[in-house]
Amino acid sequence: MGDVMDDILKIFFEECDELLPELESGLGELSAEESSQETINAIFRAVHSIKGGAASFGLDRLVRFAHVYESALDGLRSGQVEPDPAIIKTFFLAMDLLSDLVAEAKQAGDEVDGGRIDETVRKLEAIIGQGGDAPAASDVGETPVPEDFTPVTVDLGGFDFDEPAEEGGESSRPKLVVTFRPQAELYSRGDDARNLLLGLKELLPAEDAGAMDVTCNTQDLPVLSELAPEEACLGWTVRLPEPPGGTAEDDIQAVFDWVGDVCDFQIAREEQTDDTVEADAVESPAVQEMAPAVPVPAETVESEAQAAAPAAPAKSGRKREQNASIRVDIGRIGMLMDMVGEMVIGQASLESALTREGALYDPELLKRLAVIKTLTRDIQEAVMAIRAQPVRNVFQRMQRVVREASSLADKDVALVLEGEETEVDRTLIENLTDPLTHMLRNAVDHGIETPQARLAAGKPAQGTIWLSARHRSGRILIEIRDDGGGINTQRVLQTAIKRGIVPSGASLGENEINELIFAPGFSTAETVSDLSGRGVGMDVVKQAIQNLGGRVNIKSTQGKGTLFTLSLPLTLAVLDGMLIECRGSTMVVPVSSVVELVTVQLKDDVYTIPDGSHVVSVRGRCIPLIYLGDELTLPEVESVQEETHHMGRAGEEGQLIVLVVENEAGARAALVVDGVRDQAQVVIKSIEKNYRQIKGVSAATILGDGSVSLILDVSTLIVSATKRVDTRALEAIAERAA
Amino acid sequence: MTDEPKVRVLTVDDSRTMQGVLRKALSEAGYDVIQGGDGVEGLEVLQQADPMPQAIITDINMPRMDGFQFIEAVRKLEAFSSIPIICLTTETDEEKKNRARSLGATGWIAKPFNAEKLVWAIRRVTA
Secondary structure, three states: OHHHHHHHHHHHHHHHHHHHHHHHHHHHHHHOOOOOHHHHHHHHHHHHHHHHHHHOOOOHHHHHHHHHHHHHHHHHHOOOOOOOHHHHHHHHHHHHHHHHHHHHHHOOOOOOOHHHHHHHHHHHHHHHHHOOOOOOOOOOOOOOOOOOOOOOOOOOOOOOOOOOOOOOOOOOOOEEEEEEEEOHHHHHOOOOHHHHHHHHHHOOOHHHHHHOEEEEEOOOOOOHHHOOOOOOOOEEEEEEEOOOOOOHHHHHHHHOOOOOOOEEEEEEEEOOOOOOOOOOOEEOOOHHHOOOOOOOOHHHHHHHHHHHOOOOHHHHHHHHHHOOOOOOOHHHHHHHHHHHHHHHHHHHHHHHHHHOOOOOOOHHHHHHHHHHHHHHHHHHHHHHHHHEEEOHHHHHHHHHHHHHHHHHHOOOEEEEEEOOOOEEEHHHHHHHHHHHHHHHHHHHHHHOOOHHHHHHOOOOOOEEEEEEEEEEOOEEEEEEEEOOOOOOHHHHHHHHHHOOOOOOOOOOOHHHHHHHHHOOOOOOOOOOOOOOOOOOOHHHHHHHHHHOOOEEEEEEEOOOEEEEEEEEEOOOOEEEEEEEEEOOEEEEEEHHHEEEEEEEEHHHHEEEOOOOOEEEEEOOEEEEEEEHHHHOOOOOOHHHHHHHHHHOOOOOOOEEEEEEEEOOOOOEEEEEEOEEEEEEEEEOEOHHHHOOOEOOEEEEEEOOOOOEEEEEOHHHHHHHHHHHOOHHHHHHHHHHHO | OOOOOOOEEEEEOOOHHHHHHHHHHHHHOOOEEEEEOOHHHHHHHHHHOOOOOOEEEEEOOOOOOOHHHHHHHHHHOHHHOOOOEEEEEOOOOHHHHHHHHHHOOOEEEEOOOOHHHHHHHHHHHHO
8 A cells, every 4th residue: 555655646736736736826826806705716726726636645744734824715715814014924834834844744854853843833723813713723733733733644444344234133222213304405415314223223233233223204205196206205213222332322313414404313212121013113134135225216217317318428528628638758759859869860861762862763752851851840839839848937936036035134125027928948947946946045145235235226125026938030039137236247256366366457348258257166255145155156056957958048238137137049959050061071050049041252251350350241231251161170071171162151153151140149140161961850969978078079979871970059159259359349340242 | 434435524724734634633533534625615515526525524714715605506406495504603793693503504613623533524414
């Protein structure tokens, strides 16, 4: 039985992981005054379900706390408690504690401090107190649980389902006489007199079962012609030996517990006087042989038979479709994703074999291959859709991060979430939590000023941080924006010089200074605070984002705030790539970053600026030129040089093939390539995992012909190119060209 | 309860944990368990079940269609107008009990329940 319980426990924790965010978003709506009764119900239900589940596993600390929390929320639900900001804050605190208690039960978190529980319980009880006649949750302390609520662990001990023996010794003990007369409503509620009789019989020990004496009272039964089938006409008198140990009356009461309002019953004690059977009573033999009790309306039987056949399949079938969902182990989807990746490679290799020079050219075959290609892409997109999840969960977790950070720093900060619906690959979501947590802590700690400083600067005392997500050109952009003081470039520069990150006397642009906060070993906080000073710097954040194939950009305005932009790929698995040739190597440029492919005249369009670097004018815009082969220090290949000569940079026709690429920030560069081979879907294989990080290269892939090819990191290439080129020179050239 | 066909019970609860616990407790006591995740699903499962369940255990506090609405809807179905319905809930409010009663609930068990109480309740209505 242990295994099954373990499984259910696992389900319980999964469910908690779903309920806690629901609770959080509900409380969020409540605090934003956007809540409806349904929100409040959902809030209540979340805590209620956690409590209910926890009780089944004997998670006492969790149950006790959840119970008090629930009682407080009940006041809210019944309208006795008005949700003012202080109360909502307490509810948030209680939610954090509840979530820590869940983590504790999961053994995933530290043991929760008893004092913290007591304090939160006190606060909740104050709320319960406001609710007037709401049940108070008894005494404060480690065990704040009302007497009427004792968690009972499910114990599936042995039950005896055998029918008790029929024969029992005649007893001379005093007998209890139970007389009852059900009303029609008892039957309409799905109950039955027979149930009551059997319930009484079960009170007796097996050896006494035969000693129960049942009499049916038919005095109210009309003649057949007047009999209304829906009416209840029968009553019963049951004599049973008083069980040893007494207190049988309570047990008998319990049998009638559910029907007290629809069944008249009396319990009396009969002393030794035997068998006073009423004249008009019909004796019932053994209880279990009784016919189903009256009334059983004829049409009920009939329609039961109808319903036994599949009922209205069309209607309910459609209904079921609307919200059908299943749970699948993420490992299986991962496996599917890997296989789709291999399928893409396999299909590319098939294509390459079919179109290889010398291969039999068969248009029919190629047409069918095209169909498979389309299907492969569809399958891949479908699998991606399965893995995609809205960023909501991660985002909502950040509410707590900000709440905790701001309370520690004594600041008042609101977190505004935007684009929570944006869907991203699950792996990305999982790996986003830590970097985001750190960045938000930083924003509270270093970005937002103290309320006094804010008021002095003419801003509202409450600072705001916006966390938003959206899709842009095949990537997801996550922005963390605050309305704080912005980055103090003077201080950053001084610190960087002090830490030896830049030489003293270096003159850096504002952006370069901002970038310094990502440098390893950089921390501007004069005292290491409890918040950000956890041994993790922004360099680690940047690294984490880069490991996901993403980039971090920073923009800051003194006195106005800071904006961090994280740009991440939608998936870590596949991308659309343009296959280019450069000095004999085939490389992949993500299609999402390609703006256009043009041929430019070396003589007319390419300019050399005084620092020796080149720019190219494309449609009146000057763009830094990157000789890809040189940039990546690819060796000149003799045999290929012939070829490059007529297509390439020193071509006879004086032309260059240029691929204009753009990064998320909108900066462009022109890559000089030898040629473009194809456009294909490629499966991303990390080279960092298998080799090491290479500047300008983000990953590798396997092409259809089985060769390994590098995927270019366009953004790094652009950044290094634009850094080299003096923007003023670019403008001058643009003017000249125009 | 050796060779007899198992008594079929429908449980309706939005908590998957609770559903797991119910399934385990009831199957170990020899019942055949079918389940629905809220009132709407419960109704669908009920109407499509073959054989029909002999008792229903339902939570009260559920999204989409709560226990009250569920009981009301079941009682409106001719085939199920007399099926026993037991409410499984932490509600202790008399008013709510009365409401459940007036809608046609047969009985109720307070949460948290133990298996004994649960099985007692089902035996109480499916004897």
